[in-house]
Amino acid sequence: MNHEEPFSGLLTEPSTVVTAGVELFERTLAAQGVDHHRVDWRPPDDGTAAAIARISADPRTVAANEEAVSRLTSAEPRWTDVVTASEAVGIERGQFLHAGPPLTWERASGPMRGALIGAMLYEGMAGTPEEAADIAARGGIELSPCHEHGAVGPMAGVVAPSMPMFRVENAAFGNTAYCSLNEGLGKVLRYGAFGPEVIERLQWMRDVLGPAMRAAVRALDGMDLRALITQALQMGDELHNRNRAASALFVREVVPPLLEAELDPRQLAEVVRFINGNEHFFLNLVMPAAKAAADPARDLPGSTMVVAVARNGTDFGIQVSGTGDRWFTAPAEVPDGLFLGGYTVEDANPDIGDSTITETAGLGGFAMAAAPAIVRFIGGEVGQALAATRSMYQITLAEHPVYQVPILEFRGTPVGIDVTKVVRTGLVPVVNTGIAGREAGTGQVGAGLVTPPMAVFSAAVRALADDAGA
Amino acid sequence: MTVRHLDVRRGSYHDSVTLMQVSRTVGDVDGVEAALVAMATELNLDFLPALGFDAGAVEAGPNDLLIAVRAGSDDALAQALQALEAALTSSRRPSADTWGGEPPPRTTGDAVTATGARLALVSTPGEHAFVESLDALRAGANVMIFSDNVPLEAERRLKDEAAARGLLVMGPDCGTAIVAGVGLGFANVVRNGPVGIVAASGTGAQQLTCLLDDAGIGISHVLGVGGRDLSAAVGGASTVAALRALDADPATELIVVLSKPPAPEVATRIEALAGELATPVVLGLLRPDGDDLTAVAGRVIEAAGGTAEPPAAWPVPDRAPRAGHLRGLFAGGTLASEALALAVRELGPVASNLHLEGATPLDGTSAARHVIVDLGEDEFTRGRPHPMIDPSLRLERLADETARDDTAVLLLDVVLGHGAHPDPAGDLVPAIEAAVARGIHVVVSLCGSAGDPQDRDRQASSLAGAGASVHLSNAEAAREAIRLTRGARP
Known part of the structure; x- marks a missing residue:
């Protein structure tokens, strides 16, 4: 701003003019040959105009959002350990964590019920799927969202007490976040499958994979996840639906310490083959890295920044910094994308999983321009990947100082979703996701894009306005 | 045979001024009986029953574009829809290229x-x-x-x-x-x-x-x-x-x-x-x-060192005061209040929608009294374009006043410049001729500069040619209108 001249020099020479509203005035400027730019303005989502005005006038908002996004982007997530869920998040037999906002068995969708059944079989609480479903229906299990225990879980996100979990520490703030280990693709618990091969794999992960990963990370003295994510973005991943480069980089890091860990050679081969054959292995480290980054930005009065986006297969929910632990929910939509084998959209379950924590932290759909190959997955053109990232700058508070997109001249990814911007622009977050089968026990049926419901952002805006007072 | 077309386009936003002009374009197509092209606000949905549509059948919100057309024939409807597309397209530029361009900012x-x-x-x-x-x-x-x-x-x-x-x-x-x-x-x-x-x-x-x-x-x-x-x-x-x-x-x-x-x-x-x-x-x-x-x-x-001369005028010679009432129909608020202040002083009570000592409230009718009305006020422009942009509101009112036997003098303002109607005289001339043919005196206050895109002097000549006197000074126009109203205080 020019402080020498009044009104930033407005009277000194003709200015470029920005116009919002009536098109007639653009035409009068054009007729005078004045450089002018129209705002692609539209009214905010129904009934939120007064709420947005109140939030804009709230003297806390600007500073609170600066603080929130600064905390989010200055995170230094490190993978430091593998511990059991009971140690990590304090759950005991009969208690399970799940993805998304709070949920009951009665309201749970097919894949969520399937995952819970599988987890009960895995924990030995039931001998058959029917028995497990009976116990759950009688209220014999206790459910709680991962997000409320410093954890995140992909798809159904079901965590049972004896499962191994990655521990991620945010060195900048000293907080931790946890996530289960990735099971691979196909018939897996997180997509609601609970057949014998699923349970056997989970047991192997508990007995072999978990201890091996623990030995590796301890030998490495931790792994800098921020650096690895930064590299993977430059290698064509967006770190939600595409983790191919990141998983390869991960293998490169962990194999030497695994070789030194003096494991049984056959088990070592199993472990290396397993992680090397799963190009989504790293997803379960990106997610707690994003969770560890977002948590310090919680509970800042007046901040309109989203700190969690999560779905439980029934509801789509968000949490916002300025409104504490409150969830704003609406019915989850069915994702649109490409389907595996003979599956169709008819087989698809509504949106599910905590993996949208990646979008919350400036990755996933927000970093799609870094991953042009992903448009094949959604049946689109490369330009759509660029357009997706570019449009997200309109609903975010900052550009990430470390996570960058080479094709956009190394511009930082859009980060820090501002609910008021979502409601004003009509642009909802771009979310890449896997698609679970509707029936319990089916597993994954596809992958694609999902449209978050605008209603959750409008509801958050109204609550923030109430908090902003008169 | 009456045919109806009702259509909702989700998430297609246009500003209300543009849409009112689009509505008018569509409504002007031969054979169209009624047309509403508007965002589906509650207010606009309320218009539907009056146009012969069932509002209950429409599920839409303020971000959705509502299109309702009633026409006398299928042909007319087809032409109306064609006119609609043309009008909507011309108001929008192509979207940005997704490869090279930034999306246009929305705030x-x-x-x-x-x-x-x-x-x-x-x-x-x-x-x-x-x-x-x-x-x-x-x-x-x-x-x-x-x-x-x-x-x-x-x-x-x-x-x-x-x-x-x-x-x-x-x-x-x-x-x-x-x-x-x-x-x-x-x-x-x-x-x-x-x-x-x-x-x-x-x-x-x-x-x-x-x-x-x-x-x-x-x-x-x-x-x-x-x-x-x-x-x-x-x-x-x-x-x-x-x-x-x-x-x-x-x-x-x-x-x-x-x-x-x-x-x-x-x-x-x-x-x-x-x-x-x-x-x-x-x-x-x-x-x-x-x-x-x-x-x-x-x-x-x-x-500023100049010499003040009376502003230019295009007079009508030999007009005698006429019995009856003064009717002033204004588009510009300050011009209307200036005329009202002068009229109240000379004519006594004047009905107006503007607040001024000596003015009485306007209750909708012009019966048997002097009236000066600002047609640019909210009560007239809600859901309709401002009379500076679109003359239809004032033309309707002019026809009403011309039909009254007690209208002695019509006082109008015409505002030129960027943003104003491209040829206001073109629309007003037939209305002025009709009034003059009924013996009504017409006085125009023309607010415009020699450089305005509408060609002020040509506008003045057209208005004068239709039988109106024209003044660049609004106050002078008001004074002449008052003088021409018999019964004005001497």
């Missing part, structure tokens, strides 16, 4: 940041203007707020924010400005020169700049401040900022403050500040019994 703040603009012109519906304007200020741009219906508290917050940042808020409800040679909103094409104007009145500023231009006196800037700026509640915040800035501006040698009489404490503040400035200040405070705009223009011309 004023983002647009200011992306372009480095130092000025934002906000004309959204009033309830959204505060947020967009605050955005612009925070991004470092000055703001002109054309929108009306902005709450007083919001205006104060914006002006506080602007003061803290050394920026200017023009408005709300600011219809005209000229900044460094650029006309904003409704502005006339006037020559550059030494006079800087701070105006709380839009059409008042247009009249003043046109009269100065005709007298050879040019304008440095016209900074609008909004009609409430000089109230006690706002305290003249923008007026003070604008006065200081014009004082510092090397191009401005004489400053004019144009406003209705301010609140007393604000008047004191402005007068004191005017005395401190290095640049001379002419106060043009429009009291009902004080100087009219033409007189203020005269004072400014003299102060």
Whole structure:
């Protein structure tokens, strides 16, 4: 701003003019040959105009959002350990964590019920799927969202007490976040499958994979996840639906310490083959890295920044910094994308999983321009990947100082979703996701894009306005 | 055979002025009985039953485009829909190329940041203007707020924010400005020169700049401040900022403050500040019994070293006063109140929708009394374009008044300049001829400059050719209309 001249020099020479509203005035400027730019303005989502005005006038908002996004982007997530869920998040037999906002068995969708059944079989609480479903229906299990225990879980996100979990520490703030280990693709618990091969794999992960990963990370003295994510973005991943480069980089890091860990050679081969054959292995480290980054930005009065986006297969929910632990929910939509084998959209379950924590932290759909190959997955053109990232700058508070997109001249990814911007622009977050089968026990049926419901952002805006007072 | 077409386009937003023009285009197609193209607000949905549509069948919200057309035949409907597409397409540019281009910004703040603009012109519906304007200020741009219906508290917050940042808020409800040679909103094409104007009145500023231009006196800037700026509640915040800035501006040698009489404490503040400035200040405070705009223009011309002459007119010779009533139909608010003040003084009670001592409320009918009405007020423009943009509202009213036996004189204003209708005379001439044929005297106040895109002198000739007398001075037009109304006090 020019402080020498009044009104930033407005009277000194003709200015470029920005116009919002009536098109007639653009035409009068054009007729005078004045450089002018129209705002692609539209009214905010129904009934939120007064709420947005109140939030804009709230003297806390600007500073609170600066603080929130600064905390989010200055995170230094490190993978430091593998511990059991009971140690990590304090759950005991009969208690399970799940993805998304709070949920009951009665309201749970097919894949969520399937995952819970599988987890009960895995924990030995039931001998058959029917028995497990009976116990759950009688209220014999206790459910709680991962997000409320410093954890995140992909798809159904079901965590049972004896499962191994990655521990991620945010060195900048000293907080931790946890996530289960990735099971691979196909018939897996997180997509609601609970057949014998699923349970056997989970047991192997508990007995072999978990201890091996623990030995590796301890030998490495931790792994800098921020650096690895930064590299993977430059290698064509967006770190939600595409983790191919990141998983390869991960293998490169962990194999030497695994070789030194003096494991049984056959088990070592199993472990290396397993992680090397799963190009989504790293997803379960990106997610707690994003969770560890977002948590310090919680509970800042007046901040309109989203700190969690999560779905439980029934509801789509968000949490916002300025409104504490409150969830704003609406019915989850069915994702649109490409389907595996003979599956169709008819087989698809509504949106599910905590993996949208990646979008919350400036990755996933927000970093799609870094991953042009992903448009094949959604049946689109490369330009759509660029357009997706570019449009997200309109609903975010900052550009990430470390996570960058080479094709956009190394511009930082859009980060820090501002609910008021979502409601004003009509642009909802771009979310890449896997698609679970509707029936319990089916597993994954596809992958694609999902449209978050605008209603959750409008509801958050109204609550923030109430908090902003008169 | 009547055919109906009802259609909702999700998430297709257009501003209301554009849509009202599109509605009109579609409605004008031969054989179309009714057409509504509008955002599906509750207000607009309420129009459906009157047009013969079942509103209950429509599920749509304010971000959805509602299209309802009733026509006399399938052919007419098809033509109407074709006209609709053409009108909608011409109002939109192609979307940005996704490979190379940034998507167009959707908030004023983002647009200011992306372009480095130092000025934002906000004309959204009033309830959204505060947020967009605050955005612009925070991004470092000055703001002109054309929108009306902005709450007083919001205006104060914006002006506080602007003061803290050394920026200017023009408005709300600011219809005209000229900044460094650029006309904003409704502005006339006037020559550059030494006079800087701070105006709380839009059409008042247009009249003043046109009269100065005709007298050879040019304008440095016209900074609008909004009609409430000089109230006690706002305290003249923008007026003070604008006065200081014009004082510092090397191009401005004489400053004019144009406003209705301010609140007393604000008047004191402005007068004191005017005395401190290095640049001379002419106060043009429009009291009902004080100087009219033409007189203020005269004072400014003299102060600027010119000679004030009577403004140009195109008279009609040999018209005798006629028995009956004066009917004034105005598009410009300040022009209407000036005419009303003069008429009340000479004719006694005048019915009007403007508030003034001696004026009686307008109850909808014109029966047996003098009437001066401002058709640009909210009660007329809700859901219809402003009469400065689209003459249809006034043409309907003109036909009504012409049909009345007691109409003696019709007084009209015609405002030219950027943003105004491209040929207002073209639409008015048949209406004026019809009135003159019934023996009614027609007087036109023509607010325009020689440089305006409508070709002012050709507009004046057309209006005069139809039998109206034409005055560049609004006050002079009002006086002549009053004189021609028999029964005026001598």
